Amino acid sequence: MRATSPNLQASPFHLGEDDIAWVLRIKQRLAGPQRLAQLFNVMLDTAADASLATLRRLQPGAITQFTLGGLMPAVAAAQGVLAAADVPVLVSGDVEGGSICLDGTTPMPNQLGMAALADPQLYRQALQVMVDEARAIGIDWTFSPVTDVNAAFRSSIVGTRSFGAEPQRVGDLTALHIGVVQAAGLAATAKHWPGEGFDDRDQHLVTTLNPLSLAQWHEVFGTLYRRAIGQGVKTIMAGHIAWPAYARAMGAEGVEAYRPASISTLLNTQLLRGELGFNGLLVSDATPMGGLTSWSPREAHLPEVIESGCDMILFSQDLEADIAILQRALADGRLSEQRVDEALTRVLALKASLGLHRRPRPATPTEAELRAQLRTEAHMRVARRAASASVTLVKDTQHTLPLNPQRHRRITVVTATADPALTPFAPPQVLIPDLLRARGFEVRDYDPADPPTPDNTDLMLYVMAHESLMTAGAIQFDWRRLHGPIWHAMRRNWHEVPNVLVSLGHPYYLNDAPRMPCVVNAYTCVATVQQAVVAKLLGEEPFVGGHPVDASCGRADALY
Numbered sequence: 001m002r003a004t005s006p007n008l009q010a011s012p013f014h015l016g017e018d019d020i021a022w023v024l025r026i027k028q029r030l031a032g033p034q035r036l037a038q039l040f041n042v043m044l045d046t047a048a049d050a051s052l053a054t055l056r057r058l059q060p061g062a063i064t065q066f067t068l069g070g071l072m073p074a075v076a077a078a079q080g081v082l083a084a085a086d087v088p089v090l091v092s093g094d095v096e097g098g099s100i101c102l103d104g105t106t107p108m109p110n111q112l113g114m115a116a117l118a119d120p121q122l123y124r125q126a127l128q129v130m131v132d133e134a135r136a137i138g139i140d141w142t143f144s145p146v147t148d149v150n151a152a153f154r155s156s157i158v159g160t161r162s163f164g165a166e167p168q169r170v171g172d173l174t175a176l177h178i179g180v181v182q183a184a185g186l187a188a189t190a191k192h193w194p195g196e197g198f199d200d201r202d203q204h205l206v207t208t209l210n211p212l213s214l215a216q217w218h219e220v221f222g223t224l225y226r227r228a229i230g231q232g233v234k235t236i237m238a239g240h241i242a243w244p245a246y247a248r249a250m251g252a253e254g255v256e257a258y259r260p261a262s263i264s265t266l267l268n269t270q271l272l273r274g275e276l277g278f279n280g281l282l283v284s285d286a287t288p289m290g291g292l293t294s295w296s297p298r299e300a301h302l303p304e305v306i307e308s309g310c311d312m313i314l315f316s317q318d319l320e321a322d323i324a325i326l327q328r329a330l331a332d333g334r335l336s337e338q339r340v341d342e343a344l345t346r347v348l349a350l351k352a353s354l355g356l357h358r359r360p361r362p363a364t365p366t367e368a369e370l371r372a373q374l375r376t377e378a379h380m381r382v383a384r385r386a387a388s389a390s391v392t393l394v395k396d397t398q399h400t401l402p403l404n405p406q407r408h409r410r411i412t413v414v415t416a417t418a419d420p421a422l423t424p425f426a427p428p429q430v431l432i433p434d435l436l437r438a439r440g441f442e443v444r445d446y447d448p449a450d451p452p453t454p455d456n457t458d459l460m461l462y463v464m465a466h467e468s469l470m471t472a473g474a475i476q477f478d479w480r481r482l483h484g485p486i487w488h489a490m491r492r493n494w495h496e497v498p499n500v501l502v503s504l505g506h507p508y509y510l511n512d513a514p515r516m517p518c519v520v521n522a523y524t525c526v527a528t529v530q531q532a533v534v535a536k537l538l539g540e541e542p543f544v545g546g547h548p549v550d551a552s553c554g555r556a557d558a559l560y
Contacts, residue, residue, distance in 0.1 A: 062090035067103035088356035107526035115548035154200035164548030192239030195221030203291035240291025268309025303329030392545035402539025448484030477512035514558035
């Protein structure tokens with residue numbers, strides 16, 4: 001089944017006659033490599049990027065903004081690409097919160113932390129701050145919201161990036177997110193099609209599976225995506241996720257039932273376009289991910305991304321070489337001119353729907369001008385409120401809280417953070433020990449050679465700072481790594497010394513430590529959340545965060 005040309009007057013584009021004329025005029029003008037370049041979204045960091053000259057020459061359809069080399073160099077690099085372009089360039093980024101953030105922006109809880117808020121209007125205010133700052137940096141397309149569901153608690157990639165385990169809550173907050181983002185003039189993206197969260201693996205490493213039956217899928221993800229489409233979400237991201245039940249129902253056999261959505265005509269063209277009626281732009285997830293590269297070589301699957309229904313290819317490490325792959329596929333028939341035309345039409349229509357063709361060429365702001373729009377006091381007030389409202393008390397069976405320097409003066413702390421190589425966007429910094437020291441506590445690091453006992457410790461505090469991040473593989477409470485080998489790993493001292501576990505990320509540590517007597521889930525490792533955690537541990541603020549997931553992991557003994 002082949003997709004039909006998009007209806008540019010219909011949702012989500014809503015183009016007028018002048019806008020449509022612009023789309024058709026640009027389509028007619030583009031030819032050769034620059035025509036195919038419009039189908040790529042290229043990752044960009046700083047002006048020192050060796051590919052910058054190539055990007056200015058080939059003019060990709062979109063760039064994704066990162067700030068790994070600093071905010072101003074990244075903004076200058078993006079503005080350089082935009083200024084050289086004959087056709088407006090989309091600038092995308094991940095406006096999710098948490099560790100996935102841009103340098104210099106206001107720190108906010110991640111999606112799971114936002115789902116813990118009792119008042120969704122506070123999320124609206126926090127999201128508005130995030131969107132305003134993204135616009136200041138130059139972003140007009142966000143790869144959010146994550147519309148996945150926390151069904152498999154062992155998942156290291158969905159965990160803190162989703163709105164939780166209840167599809168209704170996921171749908172409500174997805175709708176709120178799309179509404180705020182698109183009312184501000186940005187394009188939102190529902191991801192990861194056809195739905196992630198029931199497989200505990202990471203599609204950055206392997207093609208993951210949606211194991212739901214047809215009826216189950218329609219009840220969960222069918223409802224979520226129909227609602228997002230009905231709301232007018234402009235883009236959807238196709239994941240490297242297979243849905244075998246649907247593929248088999250449509251006649252797929254053998255390994256073809258496990259074809260990832262990013263290169264599946266059945267899932268993209270027949271289901272998403274045909275059955276669900278999505279008329280907007282479909283972008284693939286990042287093509288260097290293991291969930292796609294493990295399926296086939298780039299020469300084979302890159303044309304399939306477009307031919308199977310996606311309109312834009314996410315990320316290219318060599319744009320010139322990738323364009324050549326598409327040219328060869330056009331020549332030998334693996335890629336059709338019709339699909340290229342449809343994809344190009346949607347790329348240009350998205351730009352027109354955002355008014356990019358009517359905007360003046362951008363001028364790079366000074367650092368002072370840009371910084372004045374980021375982390376303002378008003379923005380930080382919203383961030384502190386959201387952080388405080390997100391922290392959840394899971395249990396306190398020994399009534400350890402609140403802490404005070406008289407009863408708990410000597411604290412032995414065990415900290416664990418994500419591998420910094422996994423968190424280039426925001427390397428986690430555990431601030432809680434220093435915050436406690438500033439409140440009059442004596443805090444020492446855990447030493448297996450001098451383990452905590454009632455003679456040297458009044459409280460044992462575990463602080464785990466690991467949000468869901470790409471390629472982590474698995475996140476767990478690893479007694480061996482935290483305590484040391486063999487006898488240390490087996491020792492539990494909470495009958496002698498009060499124990500408290502604070503998670504600044506992954507909310508499922510009770511699977512490995514079900515009898516931990518006091519557990520706080522704070523979901524996010526940003527400074528504002530850590531400050532709120534300390535205030536709550538000391539009884540200065542109440543715990544008001546809700547429970548977006550089952551922190552007990554379905555294990556009844558973890559409740560006690």
